[in-house]
Amino acid sequence: MSRENIAEAAGPLAGACPKVSRRFRLQWEEAQQSWVLLYPEGMVRLNRSAGEILRRCDGTRTLETIVGELEQSFGASDLTADVSAFIDMARQQQWLEARAGRP
């Protein structure tokens, strides 16, 4: 509850730092060699890139930071459009909090 209040207090900057929703638990699963999102009686198994993006959605990183980290980790460039599209989709799926905290 208190975390939500802090996020609301973040005001106009809210949304800058995507954060996995409290309704889901993101977890690395050794047996599946993948990141998964757990929720009541269910699980979403994430592919590698989805896992790498979502594990960075911890409410402290901006979209730009996330893209920068991914580009560095994977020796890629121009990932902004792909990451943004995924984050939009993740918001629609309600995997991410509607409001996110500031860095």
Next chain:
Amino acid sequence: MNAPLPVTPVASPGPPLWLLAEVTYRCPLHCAFCYNPVDFARHDSELATEDWLRVLREARAAGSVQCGFSGGEPLMRDDLEILVAEAHRLGFYTNLLTSGVGLDARRAQALREAGLDHIQLSFQDSTRELNDFLSHTRTFDLKQRVAGLIKHNGWPMVMNCVIHRLNIDYVENIIDMAVELGAEYLELANSQYYSWALLNRDQLMPSRAQLERAERIVNECRQRLGDRIRIFFVVPDYYETRPKKCMNGWGEVFLTVTPDGTALPCHTARMLPGLDFPNVRDMDVKSIWYGSEGFSRYRGDAWMKDPCRSCPDKEKDRGGCRCQAWMLAGDPAAADPVCDKSPHHSKVVQVVEQASDPGWKGGAKPLIFRDLRRSRELGALEKSAADG
């Protein structure tokens, strides 16, 4: 009895992602649609706390990640908090499937502290309780109190109501009540016809008109309520023409451990003849999952007969439910008679037509409620039939 089929193991089945821990068959309720075995009274030797802790560790090591604590009523066990705490420590997502009976503020807090992730609260009903519920009396008070505890502890709230002929006309009341109690999800799951529900099939099977009306109302409610609540509506298998992929594939995802330690690919598989299911007292979870005959028998599609063997949908539905095939076709390796390609499909159609006939009298028969005495009687009947 059928000759044992050759076992062709699936090359590499995935891990048992879902562990259903049926910690007890004891239950304060007497639901006429209960899916516990009719002869549950014969299986009253419950695993001890240490056994369950070991099962949790072994299952987690084998890759299980969702853990459901179910029953009977799991709150009947006073070590539930210990089991939940260990499951949480191991990294399971922990679900408690309960009627709410026995959940007070003290236990709710203890479960919260143990790390319980979610409670699925069911509306149980016998006819009297159904009346209570519909008239917002005793049951409503209990559910309201428990729903308050769920909210207070910050758990997501999933409500489940088993739907049948006697309550299907009131789905709108049930939906409104779930909204009033603050549920985020509501499962309106029509009874499926196994165990106690099969004994009561004449009384519980809705008519086609009832089912169609209920589906229409649910859709209207979804429109009206928008994002306030997500409503799932599951129709009875008997109204389908293609079977479900039962348990998401035999031995592919689900592992049920019953109160006495029997490991099953689904919670009703114990009824199937000619199969020896392992017990967690004798075998570790990995060996059970990957190496036991009971889990391998109907994995994949090598065991299939026609029409399944040559069916283009065989990967999609895996031939449906083995228990339904056994109950309705007398052969656990047959196509699920829910499928209209099954030579036994007419039996399913007959049940539906009968239930849909306005002159049908079967619906008025008295219900057989689940209780210990009745379970002993029915268990003795089954045993003497098997001995004979």
